[in-house]
Amino acid sequence: MRYIPLSEQDKQQMLERCGVTDINALFCHAPQHTLDPAYNLPNHMGELEVERHLVSLANKNKDFAHNTSFLGAGCYRHHIPATVDMVIQRSEFLTAYTPYQPEIAQGTLMALFEFQSYISTLTGQPVANASMYDGATAMAEAALMAQRVTKRSNIVYDTDIHPDYKAVLKTYLSHIDGEFTESASPAETVNEQTAAYIVQWPNFKGDIADLNKLKSTCQQQGALLIVVVTEIVALGILPAPNQADIVVGEAQSIGNAMSYGGPHLGFFACQESMVRQMPGRLCGQTTDADGRTSYVLTLNTREQHIRRAKATSNICTNQGLCALAFTVHMSLLGEQGFKQLAQINHQNACHLADALTSLNGVQVLNTTFFNEFVVRLPFSAPKLVADLANEGILAGYALNDTDLLVCATEMTTNEDMHHLVQAIRIEIEGK
Amino acid sequence: MTVNKRNPQGLLLEEVLLYEQSHSGRMGVDFRAVSLSKDEQRTGLPLRESIELPEVSEPQVVRHFVRLSQKNYGIDSGFFPLGSCTMKHNPRLNEKLARLSGFSQIHPLQPQSTVQGMLELMFNLQNWLNELSGLAQTTLCPAAGAHGELTGIMMIRAAHEDKGNARKVVLVPDSAHGTNPATAAMNGYKIVEIKSDTNGLVDIQALDAAIEKHGTDIAAFMLTNPSTCGLFEPNILNIAEKIHKIGAYFYCDGANFNAIVGKIKPADLGIDVMQYNLHKTFSTPHGGGGPGSGPVSVCAELTPYLPIPLVVKEGDNFKLIEEAPKSIGKIKGYHGQAGMFVRAYAYMLSHGKDGLKQVAEAAVLNANYIMHSLKDDYFMPFNGPCMHECLFTDKQQKETGVTTLDIAKGLTDYGFHPMTTYFPLIVGGAMLIEPTETEPKEAIDEFILTMKELANIAQQNPEAIKQMPQHTPRKRLDEVTAARNPILTYQMSRQTQA
Structure with missing residues (x-):
């Protein structure tokens, strides 16, 4: 086996030092009848065989490198500069552990500090942690934190939140006392028992709410405002959501591949007053024995390995390498590049919206949007998705029988848009 | 702070934050010109003004992160015997x-x-894990080990609720990872800690007493096996029987599965639920703290409660089951850490059943070899044989005031990553050493010699070891100030300086 270096001679010498002759003597505390059962599995394969098998599986998938796509819905196709993958494949980043030994982990730590700084400044929140599993779990953890901070148990959330996010919230809160109300009219539903109101921004259908109004509704009742962002590129064009008390979401768009939905990159930012109630790891700046600026994981007493049952969350492993990919990509973009990227996304989406509305009977339902919006079709949206998939066009996400959620990014070419428009035109004219 | 520090420092190059290298007008990307007028914009809000991101070019970004990487230590750099973390070789094939x-x-x-x-890949991975655990079905959804624990306990809760009573208590040994009690608490359970006996094993009398006291209020027992002391629990079948007798479920924290993968099926030990850490046993890279992946296998009785989605095969087609009446629901967005599934599956195929058995055997042999080689130099709280990791403490070194922390810092000066320190909590000054199966004997021997050397220095010249490390990118850090006055972003650091 190519990954296991011990030779037979090594093993003999080592067994000898252990004072045994047989490896199973080291398993003497296990019930002996359970040792070496039969496994209905193949024996090992060489690198070439493994590669052939996995390439054959990969080839059965219609990927975005060879097909046209307008799918978004919380997972976005963006261009990833070559530098990003070069950096995250560097052994010292890829094969490092959580930076618990800061003297030999300054690379990871400084990158996490930069990550936290970027998330903080993008979201307009004073503090951010070193990542969460994904946007959906980050939102659930935000609701739990709001309950701790406000000592209230009810949560109200907007209707147009990503369905997976709502589902995960429901799972996380399933055993907790309190009411969980879905409501598009917070002015009527948020009250003095509400811990937080949650809104996605832009929402699942692409619309962009007025946060000032929501903020004042929450403030009147002493509830926190949680803003969820699933497309972080939007923050290059929208003003920072600094009306929020907590901003969480998904940052996969920057530096991370779609990878069939994971690993992605949850983020968590909030007001400074809540920092000791935050879940997850935090990296802080300090000095070493020589007075040099250094970085270290800090405020660990919130966490499970110190606080155990009283920890703010059970989270341990997070999305370190995905956070690094984000940090590299965001560093390349910088102030100007990130804004330009957002504007190109918006412009392409505007073009797509115009092209689609030029078709007879097709209507864009949004009054506002960033790079994603809903079109109402004069025929079955799920059927369109299924039919076009066969032709190599992933048309979008069907919300119901007539409505299709479509997305354009900097990857979307005029030709792509033309393909979709033509396909829909044929469908309409064929009717 | 300036970039040009003119101190001779060889290749240990200093690097400052990109914010401090920023110059207006620099960019690391080239986009086509775009200018959106107010009328063209459909966001309904004014354009964002300043964000305060740094402005640097591509060569600067490359150099920055390459320099940062050089301040890190990974498994590709050298021996990384971090107990309970299974820092094994990460094959590049899987990345490709x-x-x-x-x-x-x-x-x-x-x-x-x-x-x-x-x-199909996900279906195959589920089946591999079913077969390796001997359990009935596997969910791939959880994002990491602790997330798998959360999922496992949620399923247990749902099963009890289905029988009419969620129950109140989860039993957790005092040697458990912190995630175990944190997970049970997140599920609304009260934690009752079971003391370890003088051999580091579950104290059966304490377990009996807890069962006597809490009876059918007990929802589950969460055991790590092999334990965090690196020991196989010899009474495991007996424990399983006691747990099942009161209608509770036997949860196994599979963080240490590397010791028995391909060698023992957890189901044969009476275990009902177990999570894996694909980033430990199945070698997906730790990435400086993630991403992980934490699939969970369950016994037949618990399969109705598995989270969604689950992959099934119908005829020649593979399908996601996205609704199930008794499912705990969704635990993560979409379908789990799919990119990690590809890596873990490639790892499993590369090993096969014969290779995985070798994994367990070599991991256990390496750990026992270290234990036997160092037992005269460091205090061994429990007798072996150990499994995939061996436990020592600083009891012998303390005579001269040297602690586990000092030994750990000393190791870094000799080019090794330290072992896990001060965990498990049931012994003072724990040093938990996990060599894994992917180390050549020479690397292990070199580590042993270094540990002996450090034991020697601890006795002869304790002051020297207190000053270690000297040859690392940073010396010991002021962690107290970091926690007292947290500086968590560049913006906060600027305010502090101002």
Whole structure:
């Protein structure tokens, strides 16, 4: 086996030092009848065989490198500069552990500090942690934190939140006392028992709410405002959501591949007053024995390995390498590049919206949007998705029988848009 | 702070934050010119003004992160015997395969007919884990080990609720990882800690007393086996029987599965639920703290409660089951850490059943070899044989005031990553050493010699070891100030300086 270096001679010498002759003597505390059962599995394969098998599986998938796509819905196709993958494949980043030994982990730590700084400044929140599993779990953890901070148990959330996010919230809160109300009219539903109101921004259908109004509704009742962002590129064009008390979401768009939905990159930012109630790891700046600026994981007493049952969350492993990919990509973009990227996304989406509305009977339902919006079709949206998939066009996400959620990014070419428009035109004219 | 520190420092180059290298007008990307007028914009809000991101060019970004990487230590750099963390070799083949566009460039909401290869891979991975655990079915959804624990305990809760009573208590040994009690608490359970006996094992009398006291209020017992002391629990079948007798479930924290993978099926030990850490046993890279992946296998009785989605095969087609009446629901967005599934599956195929058995045997042999080689130099709180990791403490070194922390810092000066320190909590000054199966004997021997050397220095010249490390990118850090006055962003650091 190519990954296991011990030779037979090594093993003999080592067994000898252990004072045994047989490896199973080291398993003497296990019930002996359970040792070496039969496994209905193949024996090992060489690198070439493994590669052939996995390439054959990969080839059965219609990927975005060879097909046209307008799918978004919380997972976005963006261009990833070559530098990003070069950096995250560097052994010292890829094969490092959580930076618990800061003297030999300054690379990871400084990158996490930069990550936290970027998330903080993008979201307009004073503090951010070193990542969460994904946007959906980050939102659930935000609701739990709001309950701790406000000592209230009810949560109200907007209707147009990503369905997976709502589902995960429901799972996380399933055993907790309190009411969980879905409501598009917070002015009527948020009250003095509400811990937080949650809104996605832009929402699942692409619309962009007025946060000032929501903020004042929450403030009147002493509830926190949680803003969820699933497309972080939007923050290059929208003003920072600094009306929020907590901003969480998904940052996969920057530096991370779609990878069939994971690993992605949850983020968590909030007001400074809540920092000791935050879940997850935090990296802080300090000095070493020589007075040099250094970085270290800090405020660990919130966490499970110190606080155990009283920890703010059970989270341990997070999305370190995905956070690094984000940090590299965001560093390349910088102030100007990130804004330009957002504007190109918006412009392409505007073009797509115009092209689609030029078709007879097709209507864009949004009054506002960033790079994603809903079109109402004069025929079955799920059927369109299924039919076009066969032709190599992933048309979008069907919300119901007539409505299709479509997305354009900097990857979307005029030709792509033309393909979709033509396909829909044929469908309409064929009717 | 300036970039040009003119101190001779060889290749240990200093590097400052990109914010401090920023110059207005620099960029690391080239986009086509775009200017959106107010009328053209449909966001309904004014354009964002300043964000305060740094402005640097591509060569600067490359150099910055390469220099940062050089301040890190990974398993590719050298021996990394971090107990309970299973820092084994990460084959580059797995990285290459996960990057195939057929895996990396597919969307989680594509029609299932267009991702049959991915679903087949997930189906196969579920089956591999079913077979390796001997349990009935596996969910791939959880994002990491602790997330798998959360999922496992949620399923247990749902099963009890289905029988009419969620129950109140989860039993957790005092040697458990912190995630175990934190997980049970997140599920609304009260934690009752079971003391370890003088051999580091579950104290059966304490367990009996807890069962006597809490009886059918007990929802589950969460055991790590092999334990965090590196010991196989010899009474495991007896424990399982006691737990099952009161209608509770036997949860196993599979963080230490590397010791028995391909060698023992957890189901044969009476275990009902177990999570894996694909980033430990199945070698997906730790990435400086993630991403992980934490699939969970369960016994037949618990399968109705598995989270969604689950991959099934119908005829020649693979399909996601996205609704199930008794399912605990969704635990994560989409379908789990799919990129990690590709890596873990490639790892499993590369090993096969014969290779995985070798994994367990070599991991256990390496740990016992270290234990026997160092037992005169460091205090061994419990007798072996150990499993995949061995436990020492600083009891012998303390005579001269040297602690586990000092030994750990000393190791870094000799080019090793330290072992896990001060865990498990049931012994003072724990040093938990896990060599894994992917180390050559020479590396292990070199580590042993270094540990002996450090024991020697601790006795002869304790002051010297207190000053270690000297040859690392940083010396010991002021962690107290970091926690007292947290500086968590560049913006906060500027305010502090001002």
